[in-house]
Amino acid sequence: MSSPAGKTILASKIAKQYTDELISITSKLSKKPRLVGFLANQDPSAKMYAEWTGKTSRSLGFEYELVEVEKENLEEEIYKANANDDINGIIVYFPVYNNRQDQYLQQCVSIEKDVEGLNFTYISNMYHNIRFLDDDLKQKKSILPCTPLAIVKILEYLGVYNNLLSYGNKLYGKTVTIVNRSEIVGRPLAALLANDGATVYSVDINDIQKFERGDGLHLKHHRVIDNIKESLQDVAAKSDVIITGVPSPLYKFPTEFIKDGAICINFASEKNFNEDDVKQRASLYVPMIGKVTIAMLLRNLLRLMANNNKLEENIII
């Protein structure tokens, strides 16, 4: 095998401009913003991840408190945190029950403290390309879900967004395949990229859907086309970008499906690309994205504080 032409780009490098910005802002604040994380499962890897978010948050000038609770007390603890003026942001580590009750619990987080951007109003605004909570005054930015937002920022860094094109059209001509259609990442991400002009193939275990910018009279947002007859191999062959998020150590995206020179990004904790040969095909490969995601989560926290008039007036985020 010849030495591959492709390059690995680490999330830490992409995150740097955002972490620098966060440090610059938090250093100017009279009081550290305070994030609380709720952990209600016994999974040691979830605890490790929670502790990592804590460490990262503290290194960027935030206060972080990890609260371990019993599942059956989680809802009451979230409501207490909602009502506590000293807490600026809340993150809940899922899965808790690993069923629909988890979605209920996610919605219990106050819209004013939802750093993950998973409140129904935020998600609905994102799907409908509504950028502000107050559509009249445009003072309060609608929060974007942090993992999809991180992937948008990564695509910007990698030059997939073309700044010669106008706002809302910067992905025009680009084709993207996303292997994941969760409500937390895959589906919102497909909509975000389609809203910016891309043709997106959204792949899950059942089917492939095509997302493109819609032409609805009432909702100026992406539209979805079901019943795509093309296979994963067909859509990958057309894709400038392939993004994977399959939560299984057994899954590997077939390297031979990747178009020469494509950009490959993996957001799963497991490595969904075969690291032995992915760079024989991919031009740029981002093996994990966590550091960008947490930067977006903390950025969301500052945005929420701005929305709620909790930031000094001269601070712009």
Add this chain to the structure above:
Amino acid sequence: MSSPAGKTILASKIAKQYTDELISITSKLSKKPRLVGFLANQDPSAKMYAEWTGKTSRSLGFEYELVEVEKENLEEEIYKANANDDINGIIVYFPVYNNRQDQYLQQCVSIEKDVEGLNFTYISNMYHNIRFLDDDLKQKKSILPCTPLAIVKILEYLGVYNNLLSYGNKLYGKTVTIVNRSEIVGRPLAALLANDGATVYSVDINDIQKFERGDGLHLKHHRVIDNIKESLQDVAAKSDVIITGVPSPLYKFPTEFIKDGAICINFASEKNFNEDDVKQRASLYVPMIGKVTIAMLLRNLLRLMANNNKLEENIII
């Protein structure tokens, strides 16, 4: 087998007081309330059910329109119906995608038109025993999810609620087993009955939880105890009421577990009790509840109209 002592009680009989009330109210209105149902799946039994709700609604003085849409257009159609002043209530027939996207779609229905009572705010209010949307003026009633509400009304009819006890305590001393812990029926029902003083065993395929009235400082509502060591047989043996909702024709609640004289209610479309012998044990048996549920759905519709000042002022619901 001797002739059983138990009696079957039909939902139509229980529903009558509510359907009479609905007819009495709609006959006084200058314009028929209008309900729209969205059907986005190809299942013939879903269509039959939708047509049945239409027929029942019309017979009670409501206008009903069934709109069949493609899945990918459903969200936009819901938003159009939200904005249409001629539509008073919206019902969406699930499953559509049969995954988490369905919960997203459910939340797209405007809180002002959500006759099923499944908006997050309604469900959260129910769990926290909050009865009004405007806690200060107490003019706008918070809507209860219609199937759990129907079961409460059935329990009232059957005399399980004891009117000698004070409000919020009328199930004191009663033990109830509920075989179903869905977010739509089983879990909210367990909370509603616990909030009224019952001890509730909530059974699903994984475990048994115990719900009882809580003593939280902040949330005056039920509390949940996980890790119950008792078996289904143990909890059924103590239960005055057994309520089933298992969506499978294969499931039958074991008749031998039923305490002599218990009340048995099935809310699944499939018959979860063995009709050959359930009345050898049960004192009262309600084989299906659909007619009460639809009465509650239409009652919710009138409540929503009252909340939104769309009912004539002299009408009380």
